[in-house]
Amino acid sequence: MNLRPLTHKKHPAEVIRHFTPNWFAMTMGTGILVLMIHAFPYPFPAQEAIAEGLWWMDIGFYGLFGLLFLARLLLEPDSVRHLLEHPVQSMFLGAIPMGLVPVIDDGLLFGMPIGWAHLLWWLDVLLAVGFGWLVPYLMFTRHEHRLEGMSAVWLLPIVAAEVAASAGGLLAPHLAPEAARAVIGVSYVLWAFSVPLALGVVVIVFLRLALHKLPHRSMAASSWLVLGPIGTGALALLVLGPAAGPAFAGTPLAEAATFARPFGLIAGLLMWGYGLWWWGMAWFFTLRYMREGLPFNMGWWGFTFPLGVFTAATLTLARQTGWPVLEIFGALLVVQLAGFWLVVTARTLHGMWHGYLFEAPCLAGRAPDAQA
Numbered sequence: 001m002n003l004r005p006l007t008h009k010k011h012p013a014e015v016i017r018h019f020t021p022n023w024f025a026m027t028m029g030t031g032i033l034v035l036m037i038h039a040f041p042y043p044f045p046a047q048e049a050i051a052e053g054l055w056w057m058d059i060g061f062y063g064l065f066g067l068l069f070l071a072r073l074l075l076e077p078d079s080v081r082h083l084l085e086h087p088v089q090s091m092f093l094g095a096i097p098m099g100l101v102p103v104i105d106d107g108l109l110f111g112m113p114i115g116w117a118h119l120l121w122w123l124d125v126l127l128a129v130g131f132g133w134l135v136p137y138l139m140f141t142r143h144e145h146r147l148e149g150m151s152a153v154w155l156l157p158i159v160a161a162e163v164a165a166s167a168g169g170l171l172a173p174h175l176a177p178e179a180a181r182a183v184i185g186v187s188y189v190l191w192a193f194s195v196p197l198a199l200g201v202v203v204i205v206f207l208r209l210a211l212h213k214l215p216h217r218s219m220a221a222s223s224w225l226v227l228g229p230i231g232t233g234a235l236a237l238l239v240l241g242p243a244a245g246p247a248f249a250g251t252p253l254a255e256a257a258t259f260a261r262p263f264g265l266i267a268g269l270l271m272w273g274y275g276l277w278w279w280g281m282a283w284f285f286t287l288r289y290m291r292e293g294l295p296f297n298m299g300w301w302g303f304t305f306p307l308g309v310f311t312a313a314t315l316t317l318a319r320q321t322g323w324p325v326l327e328i329f330g331a332l333l334v335v336q337l338a339g340f341w342l343v344v345t346a347r348t349l350h351g352m353w354h355g356y357l358f359e360a361p362c363l364a365g366r367a368p369d370a371q372a
Contacts, residue, residue: 017076018360019068020083022092022298024099026348027062029304030054031102033341036308036334038109039315041327055106062103069096079360086362087143090135094157097127098305101167114174118183121164121171125186128160132193148212152205152225155198159229162194166232166309169239172247180247184240191236198229202278214285217292221302223285226278231310234271237264238316265320272317275310296347298357303340311337 037051073080084090104112104120135157139145168187172180205226215222241264248257294300311333318326351357 013075015355015358016068016071017079018358019065019072020089020092020298020360020362021069021095022089022301023065023068024062024095025092025298025301025305026345027058027065027099028095028102029301029308029341029344030058030061031099031106032305032308032312033337034058034106035102035109036311036315036337038106039312040334041315041318041331051106052110055103055110058106059103062099065099079362082362083360084138085142087139087145088153089360089362090138090143091153091156093131093135094128094160097124097131097160098156098163100124100127101163104167105170108170108174117171118175118179121167121183124164124167125161125190128164128190129193131157132161147204147208150204150208151215151219151222152201153219153222154201154204155225155229158194158198158201159232160194161190162198162229162232162236163309165190165194166236166239169236169241169243172240172243177247177249180243181251184244184247187236187240191233191240195229195233195236198233202226202229214288217289218295218297219299220286220289220294221299223282223289223302224306225302226306227275227282227310228306230271230275230278231306231308231313234268234275234313235309235316237271238268238313238320240264265317268313269317269321272310272313275313279307279310296351298348300344300347303344304337307333307337307340 034051034054037047037054040047100120101124104117104124107117108114139154165187168183168190172183172187175183241261244257244260245254248254251257311330314326314330314333317323318330348357
């Protein structure tokens, strides 16, 4: 658990060459914390100010990471090929659209113009669908994968579409009915584009754990990733249901939209219960890993966003059911999320400042000249 030794700072060219999309997981984890601080059911001093401050920080990091990734595309195009061909690093391409979703969701709370939020949501949809097809295609045609080496990281490019669907449910009530109907309809398609496939991967994760036991401790945070598709899948249904009724009133789909709310509540509760099992199991795995010692890497951001969306589903269920036990449990999950975020952020900022986190595994052993 000790911090790594200090190293010399990287030259900007090296930072660009070794910038990987898993940095966008930092904006995912920070953005979902903003939402959960805002939704915390027991008000505390400076609650809104803390949330809005973190939102602006999240925007800054997403903008910085976006520029670094674009610079790598333009200045190191051959290194991008190595990224796409890497069986683990390529999975984190899904973090690019997922990192944008909290920026949009938080913006709806803190005054982002609705037109901008609407435009960014459609951009996010394009990225989520694109990576949701591209990365699995590369898995099927270019990557080398084995069951014993598989982890829940496989979920990352798949889950991006359902994350966009959950954002659609939050965005739609702010739009005119015609635009809202388009967003809600596309969001349900995105849910179907992602959740069934992701749940299939979860089954394979269970099989891999049963046959080959826990992954190496460097992949410890992947234990929490399974909560991602389950929590987001539940959350999307919970927020799309109430949004569908007003948007489709007076249309041929009005009756189906009226049914969407109770269906979302029931299906969301069922998925939440499934997630509860994985939440407990992730804790068991993490406590076991902690006895062995956990080496820090950017994968630690996997402790945050999946837990955050499960927390969001919990608090949304608490509001829709009126069950106090869910509100209490949701508040405890927010505390857990904040604790994870503080630890991971401190370690990440240390690694950013000293440069040792800018090491792209897909470029290991490749000299800059060999990449040109």
